[in-house]
Every structure is written in C-alpha cells, then in structure tokens.
Amino acid sequence: MTIASEPPKAGFRLSQLIYDTRYRSLTIQVIVFMLFMAGAAWLVDNTVRNLQVLGKDFNFGFLSNRAGYDIGQMLIPYTNDSTHGRALLVGLTNTLWISFLGCVAATVIGVFVGVLRLSRNWLIARLMTVYVEIFRNVPLLLWILVILAIFTETMPAPNAYKVAPDTGVAGQEMLFGMIAPTNRYTAIPAVEFANSLGAIATPLAPLSLNFLLIVAVLIGSVLVNRRLLARARRIQEATGVRPVTWWQSLLVLVVPTAAVLVALGFHLSVPELRGFNFAGGTNVSNSFVVLWLALSLYTGAFIAEIVRAGIMAISRGQTEAAFALGLRPRRTMSLVILPQALRVIVPPLISQFLNLTKNSSLAIAVGYMDLRGTLGGITLNQTGRELEAILLMMLIYLAISLTISGVMNVYNARVKLKER
Amino acid sequence: MSETHAQTVAYVRDTMLPEQPPPASQAGVVRWLRENLFSGPLNTVLTLAGVATIYWLVGHYYGWFARSVWNAGSLAECRQIIAATWGEGLSGACWAVIRDRWHQYLFGFYPPALYWRPVLVFVLLFVALAPVLFSAFPRRMLLFSAIYPVLAIWLLWGGSLWPEVMIVLGVVLGYLALRLLEPRLPGFAIFGAIGVALAFWAWGAGPLADALRALVPVSLTPAASDRFGGFLLAITLGVGGIVMSLPLGIMLALGRQSDMFLVKALSVCFIEFIRGVPLITLLFVASLLLNYFLPPGTQFDIILRVMILVTLFAAAYIAEVVRGGLAALPRGQYEAADSLGLDYWKAQRLIILPQALKISIPGIVSTFIGMFKDTTLVVFVGLFDPLKGISDFVRADFAWKGIYWEPYIFVGVIFFLLNFGMSRYSMYLENRLKRDHR
Known part of the structure; x- marks a missing residue:
C-alpha cells in the first residue's frame, strides 16, 4: 500500500498572488514599483508645471556663462571673467582642500587625545575627557562662531606686529617667529x-x-x-x-x-610686515583658518572616542600572549595590537572623515567660498537657477561621499577576519 | 607538613611582629600622587603641562568671570559698572544681556502671554516619555503618549482643535482598516490601511473639521510659525523630527534587510542619498526647492517644510542604526520566529524588533543628539535658532551691539547640559536593559 504524497496539481489561481508566499513577494514588489513610479511621476509633473508657471526651463547652460564675481581663496586660477563652471571647480577644490587638511589635523588630534585619555596619568585623562565631552556635546556651529569671534575680536591688527624703531621690540611677537595671526588673516611662511x-x-x-x-x-x-x-x-x-x-x-x-x-x-619665505600688511609669506584668510580649526577640533573629539574604543576593544590577553611568544613591545604593537585595533578603528574613522567633509559646508557661517558658497551661493543667486544648482551640488557631495565610502568598503573587505 | 620540618627547623617564631606603617612614599596622598601623576618622566612632564594649561586658562579667564555684571540695560552700561567697581581697563562678563533677553533665547518671538503653552508642552513631554522609557508606569499611559504629538502641535500653534482631531481620526481609521483587512489580505493590509488614512485626510478631513468647527468651536489663540525661535524652535524641530523619523527609519531598515530586491534597492538608494549629502543642502531643498516638487500654488509653513526634510535626514541615519541592531541579532532568533509559524510582521513585532531596538538605543540617542545639534543650522534658511539667529537679533539692538562671549556661553551651556544629560541617560538605559548578566 502506498500513500500518495503527490503535491496537488491544481493550476495557478489568482488568489495565490496574495496567499502563497512564493508569489506574494512578487506582488508586493509590483505594487511598490507602481507606487514609486506614481510618486516619481507626480513629483516630475509638478516640477514641470511649476517651471512652466515661472517661465523657466531646466538646463545647465548657465555653467558656461561669465560668472562676474570674485572669489577670495582659490587653488586654481580664476578671475571674475571665468565661467560659472570654473567657479564651481574653484568651490569644489576649496571644499576638498579644507576637508583634506581637516581630516589630517583631526586624525592627529584624535589619536593623541584618544591615547592620552587612556593614560594612567589622572590629570591628563581628566583633561582629555573634558575636551572630548565639551566638543562632542555642543553644536559645531557654536565652535565655528566662537573661534571666528576669537580671531576677529581678540587677535591684533597686522600693524601691531610692527617693530618699534627706537627699542627694536615688536608690539606683538610672531608664533615661532614665522606665523602671525591677525584679525583679518593669518600670515604663514611660503x-x-x-x-x-x-x-x-x-x-x-x-x-x-x-x-x-x-x-x-x-x-x-x-x-x-x-x-x-x-x-x-x-x-x-x-x-x-x-x-x-x-x-x-x-x-x-x-x-x-x-x-x-x-x-x-x-x-621658507618668512612673512614680514611691510607698511600695514604682511608680505613675503602667504596670507591665509581667517575664514579658512577658523573653519579648519573648528572642524579639526570638533571631529578630533569624535575620533578620540573611536581611537579609545579601538584600543580598549583589544583584550589584554592579546598583549600577554604576544609577550609570552617573546615579542618585544614595539613588535607586539605593530604585529599584534595595531592590526586588530585598526580593524575596529578604521570604518568609524572614515565615517568621521565623511562627516567632516559634509560639515565643511558650514563654511557658509564664515564666508569661506566652498562648493556651497560658489555653486549653491553666488551662482545660484545670480542666475536664479535653484533647481539646477542645488541638484548639482547635492550630486557632487553625493559623489564625494560615495567615493570615500567605496574606498572604505575595499579596505574593510581586505582586513576582514577570515572566519569559518 | 609541620612534622616533617619539626626536626630540621631549629627555631619557629610563634608571635607575629606588629605591623609597620608603610613607608611615607607608599601611603596616602604621596602614594596616590606618585602612582597617578608622577609615575615616570613622561607622566611627570604631562602632569606639569596639564597643570600649566589649567593655570593659564584660569589665570586668563577667572578675572573675566569674577567681574560679572547682572544688572544693566546695555553693554556700555555694563562696561561703566565694571570700570566703576573694579577699575579702568579691566574686562568682565556682562550677563545682563541674558537677564534682559533670556525669553527670546528660550521662546523666540512667541507671545509672552502664551509662554505657558510651550512650558506645558515641555512638561507633558516627560509625562509622555515616562511610560515609553520606564516599564514601572501603567500601560494605560501609553495612550497619552500616542496622542501627545497631536496635543503638542495644537498647544504650540494654537488655532482650532479640530484639524488635530482629524489627524488622530485618520490614524484610527487606518488602524481599523488594518485590523479588518489583515485576515483577508495578509501582507497587503498595510497598503489598504495607508490608503484609507490618506484618502480620509485628502477628502474627508477638511469638510468634517469645518462642520465640527461650526458646531463646537474649541480653539486657542493662534501663534504663527514666524513667532517660533530659540530653544523652542530647536526642541520642536528635534523632538518632532525624531518622533516622525523613528517609524520611517525602522521601515527603511526593514526594507534594507528585505529579501525583495526592489524594496531593498529603493531603501538603499534613499538611505545612501540622504547620508551622502550635507544637511545644509537638504535645508536649502526645504526652503527653495520643495515648492517646485508640490502642485503649483501650494504654500506651506517653513517650519513644517524644514521638519519634513529634517525627518527624512534623521530617518536615514536611524535606519542605519536599526540595521546594525537587526544585524547583531543571532540568526537563531529569526529561525525561531519562523519555526513558531509567525508571519513576517508578527515576527518583527514580537521577536525581532524589541531586541533589535534595544541594541540600537545608544545609536538612536546619539543620532538624536546629533540632530538636536544640527537644528542650529536652520538659521541659514532664515529661522531663528538660539545660537546665531537670536544672537544676531540681540546684537542688532544698539544696546547689545558687540556682545559675543556671553550669548555663546549661555547657549553652549544649555546645549551641553541637554546633550550630556541625554548621553548619560542612554548609558544608564543601556545598562538597565541588558538582559545578559556578564
């Protein structure tokens, strides 16, 4: 006697689309797709109709028109006769430049503070905790504004550095004899x-x-x-x-x-005071210095926590095992502790770099001409093309972010623990 | 053992010597100092550097704080008082600006006669949060937590009560539809419920609210959005954003973990797009572009527009946090839920999400802290945040022209206390919710 365990051979019924888990996900996806397309169509339709009402069109031709405005700080040649596209590039390079310098400084600060926070020195550990907590719990904008106020309100005017001819004493000493912060710019050696x-x-x-x-x-x-x-x-x-x-x-x-x-x-060509201003070195505008300091100090506090967590994540047994194998402390650090700690540290570190890059758009508070200042600022106001300018700006930021996180994914894949 | 040695050891001491005190360098303060501050050359240098830093900071700023003036009508008057009391040429803190303008820092330009409303909303916030955070409170109170957002909107903006009732009614109708449809259309009921709620808000709510308003006019003095500012604005945006972004973020996280390709792809695109752009560009979208995306002629409130974009922003970050929580759950939990025969939503609601959200609490709180700090950026779309918007407004008054440090310190201290409090609370919560006793 055999018990037939043949599956029922009934044909496909429409209700299976709802009740059968094999088909249900397909149905749901079709519905989601239709809703998504309907929503997108609604947005596009609205945009088209709004543009018609305003008598505007959607094109990026304005990028090749004459910009007609000056930019204070630039890494690539630019005059007000250049195009809006060129101004965009100036803004983009400025964004990338301050982000790069900010990431470097924040990493240095973060590693120092993170290590010192774990120090056995009671006073230093407390001081570093105070730094980290104060910077992490207060908005970045406040730090930018405070540092800006420090520079514009308390720094001396350039001619305060003048050496009195009779005594030979400068009214204000330069830092290390070569850096002169003033209330308008910071003179550094070139x-x-x-x-x-x-x-x-x-x-x-x-x-x-x-x-x-x-x-x-x-x-x-x-x-x-x-x-x-x-x-x-x-x-x-x-x-x-x-x-x-x-x-x-x-x-x-x-x-x-x-x-x-x-x-x-x-x-190095050290700046010196000629007349009312410094010459000979490079005069870095304070908007750059302020933004750079604020971004580095703020992100440095976050990186310090990441570094501390990374070091603490490696159990003491790893060090002891390395010592038991006869490794010297330096080799223990470079062969056992660091490779493991870096695996914990690097992903959040890169995401802090991403945050710093995005936060550099707060340049708006100090008037540093980054991507938002050129494309999303003056170009937008002059051409009146909000839609194109803001979409393009978002796409550029997105491209930067995706590039950085792409690099991170490659790194993660390389250092991933090879598990069972 | 002692017997074996009885023959070999000539002398055994039978009384203990009295204990000697430890050497002076190994006891009390000296020992603590040696161990914690001067344990080696490097630590000694560090300690001295730390002491020098503290000495420099205190030496520079103590005098400024010590010469505080609380009663004055303007910055010039402050300086006069300082010069008269402590002598010419000294600088001091002029806290009189805070005494004069504290209400603008807290409430913006909200009508002073109505200050009780934001205060009440703030107090009720804790009543609404209590049952969510502490299980000791009666479960009944969750009902109040559910209607709190709507109540808060009504109290803050005033006007007629009925539009807010319509919001609640829409949600109730959607829930009823969900309960009715669930047995019939498993897996699809959610679409039906959302559809019912949206349809009600689109067509039913307006006429019904008008009719009820004519019948029973319950209303408060309206307070327009341009009256909002200071910490009232920051907290409204922060709390509103997080309350709305939590459900959205959870849905996005589930979407990203989903087996359905399309749902997953859409979730990933949304999350990565939002996380890839700075908040400030999204705020510009709110102030400049949102009008392009809505039907021609639509005009709505700038605070609402900003809140929508802030919500989308926070939702993407919360989705990533919750995804971390979902990924941290052992595979066995999902399999156990499946083997019990629970469907997807029941499994999520009863087994997966309670655990995943618990793991995500620190991340959610730090997202919230980040968002609360970011609310200061709304100044760049013309709203009066406490940090720059209100401070610039105060400085625009001739009496307070040129005052920088006092407003920044005041606002900074409030932000610090709120954020530090929240982060400490989340650490406490994390410890309390820990179920494994390790």
Missing part, C-alpha cells in the same frame, strides 16, 4: 624654490614641476626602501639573522629628497 623648474600649464591648474620632481623622488625612495626590507626578510628567512637595515633605510629615504630640495634651492 615655500619657495630659488632654482625653480617652472610649471606645466594644464586646463585645470598649472602643475609645478618642482612639486612633481619631489613626489617622484619620494616615491622612488619608498620603492627602493621596500626592496631593501624585502631583501632583509629573505636573508632572515634563509639564515635566521636579520641584517641591520635602519641606517640604510634612513639614507635611502632622506638623502635623495634632501639633495633634490637643496638643488632646487628650497627655502
């Missing part, structure tokens, strides 16, 4: 080359040959150094004795670059 090689003109910006040469030599040195270390490792694996390489590494890394710098006649 890098100069006595035997400059000149620059190649590219459509974006002139590319300094000096800079290219130095970078090329540095990359070469690093590559040679890697060969050197690889050879040392081979010898160690073959004979068990690692040759002493530190002086060779030092030589390879430092000497060629130093030689190139000397050959190019590298020197």
Whole structure:
C-alpha cells in the first residue's frame, strides 16, 4: 500500500498572488514599483508645471556663462571673467582642500587625545575627557562662531606686529617667529624654490614641476626602501639573522629628497610686515583658518572616542600572549595590537572623515567660498537657477561621499577576519 | 607538613611582629600622587603641562568671570559698572544681556502671554516619555503618549482643535482598516490601511473639521510659525523630527534587510542619498526647492517644510542604526520566529524588533543628539535658532551691539547640559536593559 504524497496539481489561481508566499513577494514588489513610479511621476509633473508657471526651463547652460564675481581663496586660477563652471571647480577644490587638511589635523588630534585619555596619568585623562565631552556635546556651529569671534575680536591688527624703531621690540611677537595671526588673516611662511623648474600649464591648474620632481623622488625612495626590507626578510628567512637595515633605510629615504630640495634651492619665505600688511609669506584668510580649526577640533573629539574604543576593544590577553611568544613591545604593537585595533578603528574613522567633509559646508557661517558658497551661493543667486544648482551640488557631495565610502568598503573587505 | 620540618627547623617564631606603617612614599596622598601623576618622566612632564594649561586658562579667564555684571540695560552700561567697581581697563562678563533677553533665547518671538503653552508642552513631554522609557508606569499611559504629538502641535500653534482631531481620526481609521483587512489580505493590509488614512485626510478631513468647527468651536489663540525661535524652535524641530523619523527609519531598515530586491534597492538608494549629502543642502531643498516638487500654488509653513526634510535626514541615519541592531541579532532568533509559524510582521513585532531596538538605543540617542545639534543650522534658511539667529537679533539692538562671549556661553551651556544629560541617560538605559548578566 502506498500513500500518495503527490503535491496537488491544481493550476495557478489568482488568489495565490496574495496567499502563497512564493508569489506574494512578487506582488508586493509590483505594487511598490507602481507606487514609486506614481510618486516619481507626480513629483516630475509638478516640477514641470511649476517651471512652466515661472517661465523657466531646466538646463545647465548657465555653467558656461561669465560668472562676474570674485572669489577670495582659490587653488586654481580664476578671475571674475571665468565661467560659472570654473567657479564651481574653484568651490569644489576649496571644499576638498579644507576637508583634506581637516581630516589630517583631526586624525592627529584624535589619536593623541584618544591615547592620552587612556593614560594612567589622572590629570591628563581628566583633561582629555573634558575636551572630548565639551566638543562632542555642543553644536559645531557654536565652535565655528566662537573661534571666528576669537580671531576677529581678540587677535591684533597686522600693524601691531610692527617693530618699534627706537627699542627694536615688536608690539606683538610672531608664533615661532614665522606665523602671525591677525584679525583679518593669518600670515604663514611660503615655500619657495630659488632654482625653480617652472610649471606645466594644464586646463585645470598649472602643475609645478618642482612639486612633481619631489613626489617622484619620494616615491622612488619608498620603492627602493621596500626592496631593501624585502631583501632583509629573505636573508632572515634563509639564515635566521636579520641584517641591520635602519641606517640604510634612513639614507635611502632622506638623502635623495634632501639633495633634490637643496638643488632646487628650497627655502621658507618668512612673512614680514611691510607698511600695514604682511608680505613675503602667504596670507591665509581667517575664514579658512577658523573653519579648519573648528572642524579639526570638533571631529578630533569624535575620533578620540573611536581611537579609545579601538584600543580598549583589544583584550589584554592579546598583549600577554604576544609577550609570552617573546615579542618585544614595539613588535607586539605593530604585529599584534595595531592590526586588530585598526580593524575596529578604521570604518568609524572614515565615517568621521565623511562627516567632516559634509560639515565643511558650514563654511557658509564664515564666508569661506566652498562648493556651497560658489555653486549653491553666488551662482545660484545670480542666475536664479535653484533647481539646477542645488541638484548639482547635492550630486557632487553625493559623489564625494560615495567615493570615500567605496574606498572604505575595499579596505574593510581586505582586513576582514577570515572566519569559518 | 609541620612534622616533617619539626626536626630540621631549629627555631619557629610563634608571635607575629606588629605591623609597620608603610613607608611615607607608599601611603596616602604621596602614594596616590606618585602612582597617578608622577609615575615616570613622561607622566611627570604631562602632569606639569596639564597643570600649566589649567593655570593659564584660569589665570586668563577667572578675572573675566569674577567681574560679572547682572544688572544693566546695555553693554556700555555694563562696561561703566565694571570700570566703576573694579577699575579702568579691566574686562568682565556682562550677563545682563541674558537677564534682559533670556525669553527670546528660550521662546523666540512667541507671545509672552502664551509662554505657558510651550512650558506645558515641555512638561507633558516627560509625562509622555515616562511610560515609553520606564516599564514601572501603567500601560494605560501609553495612550497619552500616542496622542501627545497631536496635543503638542495644537498647544504650540494654537488655532482650532479640530484639524488635530482629524489627524488622530485618520490614524484610527487606518488602524481599523488594518485590523479588518489583515485576515483577508495578509501582507497587503498595510497598503489598504495607508490608503484609507490618506484618502480620509485628502477628502474627508477638511469638510468634517469645518462642520465640527461650526458646531463646537474649541480653539486657542493662534501663534504663527514666524513667532517660533530659540530653544523652542530647536526642541520642536528635534523632538518632532525624531518622533516622525523613528517609524520611517525602522521601515527603511526593514526594507534594507528585505529579501525583495526592489524594496531593498529603493531603501538603499534613499538611505545612501540622504547620508551622502550635507544637511545644509537638504535645508536649502526645504526652503527653495520643495515648492517646485508640490502642485503649483501650494504654500506651506517653513517650519513644517524644514521638519519634513529634517525627518527624512534623521530617518536615514536611524535606519542605519536599526540595521546594525537587526544585524547583531543571532540568526537563531529569526529561525525561531519562523519555526513558531509567525508571519513576517508578527515576527518583527514580537521577536525581532524589541531586541533589535534595544541594541540600537545608544545609536538612536546619539543620532538624536546629533540632530538636536544640527537644528542650529536652520538659521541659514532664515529661522531663528538660539545660537546665531537670536544672537544676531540681540546684537542688532544698539544696546547689545558687540556682545559675543556671553550669548555663546549661555547657549553652549544649555546645549551641553541637554546633550550630556541625554548621553548619560542612554548609558544608564543601556545598562538597565541588558538582559545578559556578564
């Protein structure tokens, strides 16, 4: 006797679309898709009709029109005769530049503070906690405004640095003899080359040959150094004795670059007061300095917490096990602790970099001409093209964010624990 | 053991020596100082640097705080009082500006006769939060928490009560539709419920509210949106944004974890788009672009527009936090729910979400803190946030021209207290909700 366990061979019924879990998800997706398309169509239709009512069209032609406004700080050549597209590029490079410098400074601050917060020194640990809590719990805008007020209200005017001719004493001393913060700008030394090689003109910006040469030599040195270390490792694996390489590494890394710098006649040109203003160095506008300081200090507090959490996440047993294997403290750090701590630290660190980049749009509070200041600010107001300007601005920010998080995903995939 | 040694050990001490006090360097304050401040050359240098920093800060700013003036009508008067009391050429804090303008920092330009309404809303906020946060309160109170948002809207903006009742009615109708449709159309009832609620708000609510208004006019003095400012605006935007973004964020998180390709793709696109752009661009969308996306001639309140965009912004971040919570749950929880025969929504409601949300509490609170701090950015679309909007307004008055530090310190301290309090509370909550006793 056999019990037939054949599945019922009934045909497809319409109600299966609702009750059968095999088809239900398909039905739901179709409904969601229709709702989404309907919503999108509604928005697009509204936009088209609104544009008609206002007598506007949707095109990005304004980007090739003459901008007609000046920008205070720029990394690439720009005049008010340039196009709005060029102004956009100036804004974009300014955004990227302040984000880059901010990320570097915030990381330095964050690592220092994070490590010091774990220090056994009672006073320092408390001080760092106070710094972190104060900066994390107060809006970034407040820090920007406070630092701006410090610079505009309490810093001396440039001519306060004047050296009195009779006594030879300056009214105000420069920091380290080369940095002069004033209430309008901060004068810093400029890098100069006595035997400059000149620059190649590219459509974006002139590319300094000096800079290219130095970078090329540095990359070469690093590559040679890697060969050197690889050879040392081979010898160690073959004979068990690692040759002493530190002086060779030092030589390879430092000497060629130093030689190139000397050959190019590298020197710092220290700013000095001429008349009412500083000349000779670079005068960095305070809007940049203020935004940079505020972003770095604010994000530094968050990074400090990330670094602290990363170090604390590595259990004490790891250190002890490494010691038990006979590793020295430095090698324990570089071979056991850091690789594990970095795996915990890097993803949130990158997301802080992303936050910093997005927060750099607060340049609006100090008047630094970033992407929002050019494209989303003056260009928008002059051309009256809100829709195009804001959408383009959002897309550019999105592209920056997605690029950074793409890099993060690659890193995460590389350092991921290979689990079962 | 002692017997074996009885023959070998010639002398055994049978009385203990009295305990000696530890050496002076190993006891009391000295020991603590040695261990915590001067345990090595590096630590000594650090300690000295720390002491020098504190000395510098106190030396620079103590005098300024010590010479505080609380009673004055203008900054010039403050300076006169300081010069008269402590001598010429000294600077001091002029807190008189806070005494003069505190109401603008707290309430913006809200009519002073109606201050009781925002205060009542703020107090009721804690009544509404209590049953959500503490299980000791009666479950009945959750009903009040549910109607609190609508009550708060009515108290803050005033006007007739009936439009707010219509909001509640729409939700109730949607819920009824959900209960009716659920047995018949499992999995689809949610669409029906949303449809019913939307249809009611679109066509039924207006006439019904008008009719009721004519019949029973219950209303408060209206307070327009341009009267909102200061911390009233910041807290309204913050709390409103988080209350509306929580459900949306949870839905987005579930969508992102979903097996359905389309739902997942849409959720991912939305979340990544919102997280990829700065809040300030979204605020510009609220102030400049939202009118393009709505039918021609639609005009609505700037606070509402900003709140919608702030909600979408917070929802994307909350979705990521909740997704972390969902991912942290062991696979077994999902499988156990499936094996009990629970359908998707029952499994989520009874098993998955209660645990996932509990894990996400710290993240949700820090999202909220971040959003509360970000509400200061609304100044760039013309609203009066406490930090820059109100401070600039105060400085525009000739009497307070040039006053910087006191307003910033005042606002900063309030932000610090609120945010620090919230983060400490979330740590406490995290500990209390911990079920594993490790």
